[in-house]
Amino acid sequence: MTAQHLSNDSVTKTSTWGAVFSMSLCVAMLIAAEFMPVSLLTPIADGLGVSAGKIGQAISVSGFFAVAASLVITTAAGRLNRKWVLVIMTALMLVSLIMVATASSLAVLMLARALLGICIGGFWALATAVIMRLVPPERTAAALAVMYTGQAFAAAFAAPVGSYLGGVIGWRGAFWVLVPIVAFNLVWQLIALPSLPAAQGQSIRALISLLRRPYFARGIAAVIFTFAGAFTMFTYLRPFLETVTGVTVTELSQLFLVLGCAGFLGTWAGGKFADGQVIRLLQVLPVVMGLATIGLLGFGQLVVVAALLLAIWGVMNTAMSIGWMAWLTQNLDDAPEAAGSLIVAAIQTAILGGAALGGTLLDHFGIGATFIGSAILSAIAFLLVGSGQRLLKTT
Known part of the structure; x- marks a missing residue:
């Protein structure tokens, strides 16, 4: 150096x-x-x-x-x-x-x-x-x-x-x-911002090389299913609240405010647990979000219950981004820019794909199918994370 x-x-x-x-x-x-x-x-x-x-x-x-x-x-x-x-x-x-x-x-x-x-x-x-x-x-x-x-x-x-x-x-x-x-x-x-000289030029070959690392490829797959599961549900949350919960316009705004404000707690939780317990955090996120989504299907007719479940989901949703970026900093510290490029592309693709899947399920089978599809994607994300050992670099 x-x-x-x-x-x-x-x-x-x-x-x-x-x-x-x-x-x-x-x-x-x-x-x-x-x-x-x-x-x-x-x-x-x-x-x-x-x-x-x-x-x-x-x-x-x-x-x-x-x-x-x-x-x-x-x-x-x-x-x-x-x-x-x-x-x-x-x-x-x-x-x-x-x-x-x-x-x-x-x-x-x-x-x-x-x-x-x-x-x-x-x-x-x-x-x-x-x-x-x-x-x-x-x-x-x-x-x-x-x-x-x-x-x-x-x-x-x-x-x-x-x-x-x-x-x-x-x-x-x-x-x-x-x-x-x-x-x-x-x-x-x-x-x-201080001067931040580029450490080295990046290339498409470097991105491909990074994907050949088994732990990173598995992590990217888990990222895709985690975010796709979240946005399959979130994109169509309003029609669910309008048709199933039966909220008024005022109540709808209040519920979205509860969801958003829960994100502040999520930033605290993400910062606290991502440092030393990032794998545990990545395991918990899809499980809790999937259960909250299923909970909304079962008990979402009650406004108070819906508000509580949305608050829980909102905490996890914000912590989700912090958790995966912390995983990147701890396991891809030798190539953070290339890894950042790929993980952001994966997240954006998952958001688009989740929204498209949720819309298709909504149009053909109804809002219940959309939420079940979201929970299934979250379950797959949890299975990909697994014990977490296969997400960690070994050298």
Whole structure:
């Protein structure tokens, strides 16, 4: 290891937590930008003069571009300083939000969502590797929990706040509200993030080589089934609550708020247990989420029970991301960027696949089949994790 590399490592390991908090804010804005349109789908469709279905398709474009970006970002970025890659991703988010707020057609909206997808995939592919360089190893799990607090915050408040702002200042105004926050975050990153020189250039061959590690390939499979199980259910939670639980619009908002706020407890639990008990955490997550999903099918007619089960599910859902990223830091520390690219691509693919499977089951067999399908996927994830020994590197 060269003296320069040692110097760079020293700078990044002792850098302030301000950089971590700036990444947490970036996460919050990414989640808000990604999911706020869901709560504004109808007014966006009316404003652009197209069907709600087409707007829904335009919104989903970000997911496809996130998958692509997560796979190619480390290769495309080459030896570019990772600080500037993250800054560019935040700048793309800013451009995307402005384009959405000023969109005059469906085509412009889709282009804006594509840019957002690139930002999502690029940021998440690098985020864990950057966190590993910002803090000492013993603080990595805590730093990941801080970063994912931004996700919990946005998940709790993005949809209800977006819906409220849309009613008060219009859907375009709701997106304009995010613009100065992202601009502030861009400046904060410029100031707080230290220089993060790329350790080495990545290649597609390096990604393929990583997948040849049996423990990593098994982990990726478990990631796919874990997240697919979660989003097979979550994507269609609203129709379940409306048709089975029979909630009012007000109760629906309250239940989603309970689900989102539970994520704050999930960030604490993830940070606490991912450090020394990551395998146990990865075992517990799909089991509890699957049981909560089945519990909703059996007792979801009762609003209080549904709220309790959603709170439990929400804790696990947030801890899920922290747990798998902590597993990455502990077992792929020799190739965190390549591993980050693959795991983010796996997560995004699982989200898209889970939503597609859940929709197919819903259309052909009903909401019960959708929830059962989710539980089955979670059970497969648990079997893939197993004792955990086959998820650990041996050298």
